[in-house]
Amino acid sequence: MLAIALLLIVVFPALNALHVSIHIYGDHRLEVDDFTLNLWAKYLCYAILAISVDLLWGYTGLLSLGQALFFALGGYMLGMHLMLMIGKLGQYKSDLPDFMVFLGHTFLPWFWRPFRSFAFAAAMVFLLPGLLSLIFGWLAFRSRIKGVYFSILTQALTYAGSLMFFRNDLVMGGNNGFTDFKFLLGANLRSAGTQRGLYVCTALLLVGVYVGCRWLTFTRFGLIQRAIRDSENRVLFSGYPVARYKLFVFVLCGIIASLGGALYVPQVGIINPSEMTTDKSLEAVVWCAVGGRGTLVGPVVGAIFVNALKSWATRAYPDLWLIILGLLFIVVVVLMPGGLVGLPGQINQFLRSRSRRSDSDSPIASDSPAPASDAVSEEDSGSAELSALKGKPLAPDRV
Amino acid sequence: MSQRPFLLAAEGVNKSFSGFKAIRELSFYLDQGELRTVIGPNGAGKTTFLDLITGRTVPDSGTIRFEDEHDLTRMTADQIYRLGIGRKFQTPTVYTDHTVFENLYLSLKGKRGVWASLVGRITPAQRDRIYEILKIINLSTKAEWKAGALAHGQKQWLEIGMLLAQDAKLLLVDEPAAGMTDEETARTGELLLSLAGKHTIVVIEHDMVFVRQISAGRKVTVLHQGSVLCEGPVDQVQANEKVIEVYLGRSKH
Numbered sequence: 001m002l003a004i005a006l007l008l009i010v011v012f013p014a015l016n017a018l019h020v021s022i023h024i025y026g027d028h029r030l031e032v033d034d035f036t037l038n039l040w041a042k043y044l045c046y047a048i049l050a051i052s053v054d055l056l057w058g059y060t061g062l063l064s065l066g067q068a069l070f071f072a073l074g075g076y077m078l079g080m081h082l083m084l085m086i087g088k089l090g091q092y093k094s095d096l097p098d099f100m101v102f103l104g105h106t107f108l109p110w111f112w113r114p115f116r117s118f119a120f121a122a123a124m125v126f127l128l129p130g131l132l133s134l135i136f137g138w139l140a141f142r143s144r145i146k147g148v149y150f151s152i153l154t155q156a157l158t159y160a161g162s163l164m165f166f167r168n169d170l171v172m173g174g175n176n177g178f179t180d181f182k183f184l185l186g187a188n189l190r191s192a193g194t195q196r197g198l199y200v201c202t203a204l205l206l207v208g209v210y211v212g213c214r215w216l217t218f219t220r221f222g223l224i225q226r227a228i229r230d231s232e233n234r235v236l237f238s239g240y241p242v243a244r245y246k247l248f249v250f251v252l253c254g255i256i257a258s259l260g261g262a263l264y265v266p267q268v269g270i271i272n273p274s275e276m277t278t279d280k281s282l283e284a285v286v287w288c289a290v291g292g293r294g295t296l297v298g299p300v301v302g303a304i305f306v307n308a309l310k311s312w313a314t315r316a317y318p319d320l321w322l323i324i325l326g327l328l329f330i331v332v333v334v335l336m337p338g339g340l341v342g343l344p345g346q347i348n349q350f351l352r353s354r355s356r357r358s359d360s361d362s363p364i365a366s367d368s369p370a371p372a373s374d375a376v377s378e379e380d381s382g383s384a385e386l387s388a389l390k391g392k393p394l395a396p397d398r399v
Numbered sequence: 400m401s402q403r404p405f406l407l408a409a410e411g412v413n414k415s416f417s418g419f420k421a422i423r424e425l426s427f428y429l430d431q432g433e434l435r436t437v438i439g440p441n442g443a444g445k446t447t448f449l450d451l452i453t454g455r456t457v458p459d460s461g462t463i464r465f466e467d468e469h470d471l472t473r474m475t476a477d478q479i480y481r482l483g484i485g486r487k488f489q490t491p492t493v494y495t496d497h498t499v500f501e502n503l504y505l506s507l508k509g510k511r512g513v514w515a516s517l518v519g520r521i522t523p524a525q526r527d528r529i530y531e532i533l534k535i536i537n538l539s540t541k542a543e544w545k546a547g548a549l550a551h552g553q554k555q556w557l558e559i560g561m562l563l564a565q566d567a568k569l570l571l572v573d574e575p576a577a578g579m580t581d582e583e584t585a586r587t588g589e590l591l592l593s594l595a596g597k598h599t600i601v602v603i604e605h606d607m608v609f610v611r612q613i614s615a616g617r618k619v620t621v622l623h624q625g626s627v628l629c630e631g632p633v634d635q636v637q638a639n640e641k642v643i644e645v646y647l648g649r650s651k652h
Contacts, residue, residue, distance in 0.1 A: 221516040223501055227494045234492040238565065239480045240511045248513050 008044070009203040012037065013196050034192050039311060041199040041267045043304045044206045048260030050287045050299030051209055052253040057285065058293035059217065060249050061229030062146070065281045066154035067257045069161045070129040072276035074258030075265040076165070077128055079178040080112060081121035082189075082266060086182045098180070099173045109171050118185060125262040126255055133254030134247070141243040141250075146232070155278050165273035177272025184266050195267060202263045206300070209256055213296055225249060286325065290332050292339025301340050404467035406431045406569060406599050407452070412461030414447060414625075421447045422458065423625040429569075434595035436614045436633075437603045439622035440645060445603045446489075448622070449571050453486050454479040465569070485567030489574050491554035495547030499538055499557055502546050503529045506561035529564070536560040536590060552583030556590060563594070570600045576609045588612040607637075 015032040049071045056062045083097040092101040096108060114120045136157060140150060168174040187194040216222055227235050228242055235242050265271045274280070283306075291302020306328070313321045332339060338346055407429040414422040422444045429435055439445050450456040452463060454476040463471040471479055494502050507525055509515075533539045536556040541549065546557060555575055562570050572591070576584040584606065591600060591613050604610050610619065614633045621628040621636055623645050629636060636642055 216517075219517055220504070220519055220521075221513065223497060223505055224516055226496055227505055230494050230496050231492055234494065235505075237476070237480065237486065238506055238511075238561070239477055241513075244513050245516075 005203075005207045008040075009200060009207065012040065012203075013200050016192075016196055016199075034195065037199050038195055038267060041195070041202050042264065043307050044199075044202045045260045045264035045267070046284070046287065046307055047300040047303040048202075048206050048209055048263075049257050049284050050291070050303040051206075051213060051296060052256040052260070053281075053284045054288045054293055054296070054299040055213055055216075055256070056249060056253050057288060058295070058298070059222070059229065060225045060246065061232075062246060062250065063151045063285070064154045064250070064253070065151050065278060065285065066158040066161075067253065067284055068278075068280035069158035069276045070133065070254040070257035071261035071264070071280075071284075072161070072165075072271065072273070073129045073132070074125045074261030075271040075275065076172065076178070076261075077115075077124040077258075078121055078262040079181075079265045079271045080115040080172075081118055082181040082184060083173075083178050084112070084116050085184065086180065089182055090180065097173075097178075099176060099178075100171065103168055103171075103174075105171065112171070122262075125258050129254040129258035130251055133251045137247045137250040141246045144243070155281070158276055158281055159278055162273045162276045162278075165276065173272070175273060177270060177275075178265075179270040179272075181266060181269055189266055189269070198263065198267050202267070205259060205263060209259075210296055210300070213256075217296070221245070221248075283325075286329050288339075290328060290339055292341035295339075295341055298339050298341045305340060405429055405464075406433075407463070407465055408467070409448075409452075409463045410461055412451065412458045412463060414451060414456060414458045421625055422451065425461070425622075425626050427620065427627060429599060429601065432596050432599055434591065434600045434602070434613065434617055436610050436617070436619045437601060437622060438605070438607075438610055438619060438636075439628075442624075443622040444625040445622055446573060447625075449486060449573060449601075449603065452479075452571060453484060480565075483566060483568035484571065485562035485565050485569070486571040487555075487558050487562060487573060487575065489577060491551070491558050493546040493549075493554050493557050493561070495545065497546055498543050499533070499546055499549070500529060500542040502557055503532055503560055503564045506564040508564070508566045532560045532563050535563065535593070537586065550583075552579045552587065555579065555583075555587065559590065559594075563598075568599060570594070570598055572600060572602045574603055574605060576604060576606045584609050585612065 012032055016034065016037045049067060052070070053064065053067050056064045056067070086097065088095060090098040090101075092098055094101045096105060100108075115124075136154075140153060145153060164170060165172055165177075166175050172178075181189050183189060184194070184198075187197070189195070217225070224235065224240060224245055228245060232242060261271075261275075284303075287302035287306050288299045289302070290306055291300065292298030306325070309324070309328075310321060313324050317324070336343060336346065405428045407427070409425060409427040412422055412425040413420070425444070425448065427448075437445055437448070447456065451458050452471060454471060454474055458472055461472070465471050465479075465482055465484065469482055471482075471484075474482075494505065497505070504521060504525070507528065509525075510519065530539070530542075533542055536559060538549075538553060538557060538560070541553070546554065549557060559570070559572065559575070562572075575587050575591070579587065588609055591602060592615070594600060595617075602613060604613075611633055616632050618630055619633050619636050620630045621639075621642050628641055628645065629639050631639075
């Protein structure tokens with residue numbers, strides 16, 4: 001794990017900075033050019049978003065379809081600062097951001113003014129998603145909204161958010177959003193050095209979030225979190241204020257997603273309302289499922305793998321990408337309940353059950369039983385969809 | 400009758416569900432340290448009675464006093480939980496993905512807030528208490544097993560252990576022998592008998608062999624149509640004509 005962290009934080013950017021090109025064979029070279037590094041920065045931001053989805057879904061049984069909203073809000077908060085830092089270098093040579101001039105604004109709206117300060121924008125990256133998730137979560141968990149209803153509500157929330165940001169009268173750039181950023185803290189965003197610095201920040205944040213969440217899952221809080229996922233009533237009857245535990249996780253995940261979004265924007269160079277639509281949230285859920293939900297490595301692996309696949313497929317077979325994604329999701333749900341990270345264990349189990357079968361020579365016992373840990377408590381033994389919704393790994397024969 | 404106040408005293412309790420009288424004029428008294436078995440045919444109101452004690456349902460009239468000073472009919476489920484009344488449901492509800500040890504750890508009496516759960520560490524005293532309970536419920540060798548991997552009977556014991564961990568003064572145990580093998584049933588009986596005296600326990604049960612085992616001369620209460628039909632040692636109850644008529648005469652026993 002440490003080796004991977006060092007690879008991401010130190011080796012990648014160092015290879016990029018020194019323009020090292022390792023000759024492998026023939027024309028194949030291993031090098032980290034600026035484009036590759038930038039692409040990886042994007043993947044790592046998505047990995048942070050994926051962790052926030054999994055901490056809710058895989059660990060607490062709350063399938064939030066609104067995490068893209070918090071991701072985009074974080075991006076917008078830092079984006080507002082970046083827009084103001086363009087200064088007179090925009091198309092219209094005005095102090096106002098280009099889109100405001102274009103829409104006929106003559107002065108900066110009041111809520112834009114404090115964003116001249118980087119510290120304020122950075123604080124808002126925490127505060128706005130934190131506050132929104134606090135209010136939404138408080139209302140939802142207080143009225144004991146759970147399961148599919150929670151998913152639908154979070155989906156509605158992010159849809160409402162994107163509709164709001166599409167409107168020009170919000171003065172947040174409408175459907176074009178923000179782009180054409182120039183400086184961050186005085187550093188030129190177009191320079192390779194700045195981008196490398198941002199990449200290192202992203203890798204550090206990802207490792208920090210990972211370590212923090214890992215610590216969290218080992219505390220008693222983590223135990224209670226998973227207990228809520230498996231048997232919420234029992235937790236209630238043991239005297240735990242379940243709603244407050246859920247609220248804590250929901251706010252924490254809102255802030256984690258927002259931080260990922262804030263680092264995404266200066267590196268990708270654009271933020272618009274399409275980032276907060278429901279399909280973006282769903283994509284993040286697919287990353288978790290593909291990587292392996294209920295683990296912390298899973299979402300990271302899934303986010304990198306699916307996005308790398310997307311980068312390749314949208315170039316090689318642009319029309320087929322959505323079909324590939326859909327097929328991938330179905331294959332994972334039906335055949336690989338533990339996702340990519342669960343695959344070694346699954347293969348192992350398969351081989352063992354095969355050898356057992358050939359030992360006992362009874363073809364009838366071919367269906368390997370679900371591992372004991374997958375047993376759903378009687379209280380929760382509803383439909384398979386419900387189990388999937390609660391983030392529990394499914395045995396293939398139950399799907 | 401003892402001079403000490405009853406641990407639990409229900410008087411004149413009524414509860415109807417859309418016209419159906421589930422509990423009528425029920426009076427029930429329980430002494431400290433008793434192991435009481437409640438039997439009765441289906442629909443006699445046994446489970447509703449537990450619901451009323453634990454605050455899951457509110458009675459239409461009557462009082463249910465705990466330790467003489469608390470009126471349970473005016474308290475919420477979690478307040479009642481904090482008084483030290485623990486309930487084991489019919490189907491075992493344990494955390495299947497947690498180890499047996501963790502199941503007990505989460506049930507131990509202590510602070511329940513979010514903050515406490517983040518900074519709190521398990522203390523040696525808590526660890527000792529968990530091992531003590533593991534010994535009582537006969538799961539010492541399975542401390543690191545996932546609870547979901549336990550046999551049905553063992554899950555039931557674990558859940559009783561979880562009630563012990565919460566230091567409940569009153570254990571309400573709903574059909575512990577349901578779905579158990581004969582051997583498991585006998586061991587469950589031993590477990591409950593070993594707890595009698597130290598804890599006050601109310602057991603609801605159908606299985607008459609099991610009832611004979613755990614009541615062993617203790618008082619048995621027969622519920623019928625929402626009120627107490629008769630009370631007394633199991634032999635006396637089984638000889639009672641009214642009881643034979645409504646319940647035992649029709650049982651498979």
